[in-house]
Structures are given as structure tokens and as C-alpha cells.
Amino acid sequence: MYERRDSESAGGGRGREYSGGGRSGGRMMRRKVCSFCVDKVTNINYKDVSRLRRLVTDRGRILKSRATGTCQKHQRAAARAIKRARHLALLPFAPE
């Protein structure tokens, strides 16, 4: 069975409105704040697995800072901590 959507058959292409608000290209993205900055973390401890877990995927890959909202400074520190945590088997290794 093929289901049809009413909204597609109706109308003549009009009705799309851009609510122009600033210049945020393309996707809608909520502005994230670096969670480390919020908590004023200066040293990211590799033992802080619960925190690091948020920065890696299920497979153990390090998420991009854009995805997590982590600032570059903390992203670097976190990446180090994650790598260290992997060595200690606190986090899974990413499949390369």
C-alpha cells in the first residue's frame, strides 16, 4: 500500500518562510557550551570516565568537538585523557 500525504499534493510551492535570524548556515544548531568550561575543569582526569564517556561513541571513538560542544582547548585535553584511559582499559578502543 502506498500512503499519500496531503501536504504534498496541495499547494503550489509557496508557504516556505525563512525566519531570518542571524547567520547560522544550514542546519539548526543549538549553541552548546563546553561542559568542561561550565564546570571550570582545568585538568581533565583520565580516571573521570563518566565524563569522558560523553565524548566518545559507543564504539569508543572520540566525538568531534562540534558534536559535543567542547571547546578546542578542552577537546584536546579530553582526547589525551581518553587515550590514556584506553590504555588503562577504562574506555574501549576505537576500531580503526
Ligand SMILES: [Zn+2]
Ligand atoms: Zn572548554
